[in-house]
Amino acid sequence: VQDVVRSAGRQPKERLRSAAIVARALAIVDAEGVDGLTIRRLAQDFAVSPMALYWHFKDKAQLLDGIADRVLEEVDLRREASDEAVSWLTELRGVLEALVAAVRPHPAVATLLPSRVLTSEPGLLLAERTLALLARGGFAADRAAELGTYLIEAVVALVSAEPGRDLPAGGEAREDAARVKRASLLALSPRRFPAITAAADALAECASPDAYHALGIDMLIAGVEGIASRTSTNSKPVRR
Amino acid sequence: VQDVVRSAGRQPKERLRSAAIVARALAIVDAEGVDGLTIRRLAQDFAVSPMALYWHFKDKAQLLDGIADRVLEEVDLRREASDEAVSWLTELRGVLEALVAAVRPHPAVATLLPSRVLTSEPGLLLAERTLALLARGGFAADRAAELGTYLIEAVVALVSAEPGRDLPAGGEAREDAARVKRASLLALSPRRFPAITAAADALAECASPDAYHALGIDMLIAGVEGIASRTSTNSKPVRR
DNA sequence: ACCTGAACACCGTTCAAGT
């Protein structure tokens, strides 16, 4: 958390340059995954020596921090913030949807987020909102902490787990890969794996990513609602 | 999936040897994380040249496959298997609990699992059971596929997200790290982050990991129950 | 069948030096 202010003392021009480096690094991760990002490759894109980057970032971990920050900053928490007319559960759904919306354009970044939610400024803002809403829903502070941090990770996992997310990006190559994946599932014994072979299409590729993410959010919200009514510490009726 | 049978044609003695390599690799991952596992390090533990391992495994990815397989094999699916007297939801809970029980001793392996659930034999068995139970609960095959694969990943994320899971293993070193983490959260402004500062203890370290995991499973099962009653394709009442 | 040695093409990072 001491690193929350890690870019606080920089000059405007310098911050811009650091921001440009992060932007380029994020583009590389989007295109080729986290493993595709190397200091040397990134330096090459700027036609600069690899060591030049070490003036802007202490090490690679700090560069990855910057990428995670950038994505978490895109989580729009302004929607219905503290609107007392809206139920806490509806507001929570809005927060989770905002997180999905921010991460979906950068699925490869998902793996970077869990360890950084409680150490980056925008991650802390997201966690604070989530915990506060759960407290409003009647969860004790420690239960809200456990449930809230998990909810955030579960939403990140929702993006990572989208069927077909591991397929290549492009048009024809993606179709080919999807077909191969589908065929490999259909090659399984329908006697041993009836459910999987029956759902090979849906497992290989997402017919509607929007519907998939909506299903996941619905499930998580229903889950919170379910245990809230069981475990709430106060007895005031839950607002709908 | 063609790799499901990747170790089928081996001799007993050879399989044993491969199994010993995987066992040692898993121990390294448990102790030092996935990044701590290198071919050269592993070879050193066997007092053998790094290249010796390449006779047993095509490449590092296949070694990681073996580690993932090993953990997924520990998922005990025999409990109440297809017991018609038990509701599908109770059985689903049992499956998710079995997955938690298998992964908890190897939290660092969690990151290896998502991409391998539908490509490893024990992962496919787990997915098949999950999808079949959801179908029994009234979900259409494609919805069951989306929800089921996500549920598995959500449970894996539950283990990864355990508060304090990133702390060092040992006794005193762990206490020190937990105290630092707690202090860094308490250093935040209580005006801006009231919920986080109030729950610093629970966020830094899990008071009761058992209770944490139970909460997560309760939430997921409640979520499935909640959307099942809304979206089920058949109208027969859900068995309790 | 099983293992070795040398070599290749990479990594992140340190350190001293430049401007």
Place this chain on the structure above:
DNA sequence: ACCTGAACACCGTTCAAGT
């Protein structure tokens, strides 16, 4: 303040060769 060059200690992996 910002960047470079050389070097270090690592990687995974190929390939030809040993037994």
